[in-house]
Amino acid sequence: MIPQNLTMRLNTFVPMVGNWSAFSEDGVKKTAAWSGSAPFCEVVDCGAPPTIPNGRVSTMTTTFASKTNYSCLDGYRLIGHDTVTCGAKGIWEPAIPVCYGMV
Known part of the structure; x- marks a missing residue:
C-alpha cells in the first residue's frame, strides 16, 4: 500500500x-x-564574527548553529554573552559583547 x-x-x-x-x-x-x-x-553562513577591541574571538566554523567564544585581554572585562551562535538568518546571536577597561 x-x-x-x-x-x-x-x-x-x-x-x-x-x-x-x-x-x-x-x-x-x-x-x-x-x-x-x-x-x-x-547552508547558512554568518561569515566571520566581528572582532572586538581589546578582545579575542575563537571561531572554528561560521555556518548555522556554530558557536563562537569571546574573551577579553588582561585588564578588561567582558560585557555581554561570551558565546554567540550563528542563527538561521545568517546573523550571530545574541549581540556581540564588548570589552571594557577595568578601573
Whole structure:
C-alpha cells in the first residue's frame, strides 16, 4: 500500500527552505501522484564574527548553529554573552559583547 502522508527529516543543523505539501491522489490504489516541489536544505553562513577591541574571538566554523567564544585581554572585562551562535538568518546571536577597561 502506498502511504498517504510523507514525512521529511532534515539534518537538525540545516534549515529547510520552502514549503512542501505532498499527498496521495488515491490512497487505495497502488499508484500515486505527489504535488508540490521538494524543499531543499540551504547552508547558512554568518561569515566571520566581528572582532572586538581589546578582545579575542575563537571561531572554528561560521555556518548555522556554530558557536563562537569571546574573551577579553588582561585588564578588561567582558560585557555581554561570551558565546554567540550563528542563527538561521545568517546573523550571530545574541549581540556581540564588548570589552571594557577595568578601573
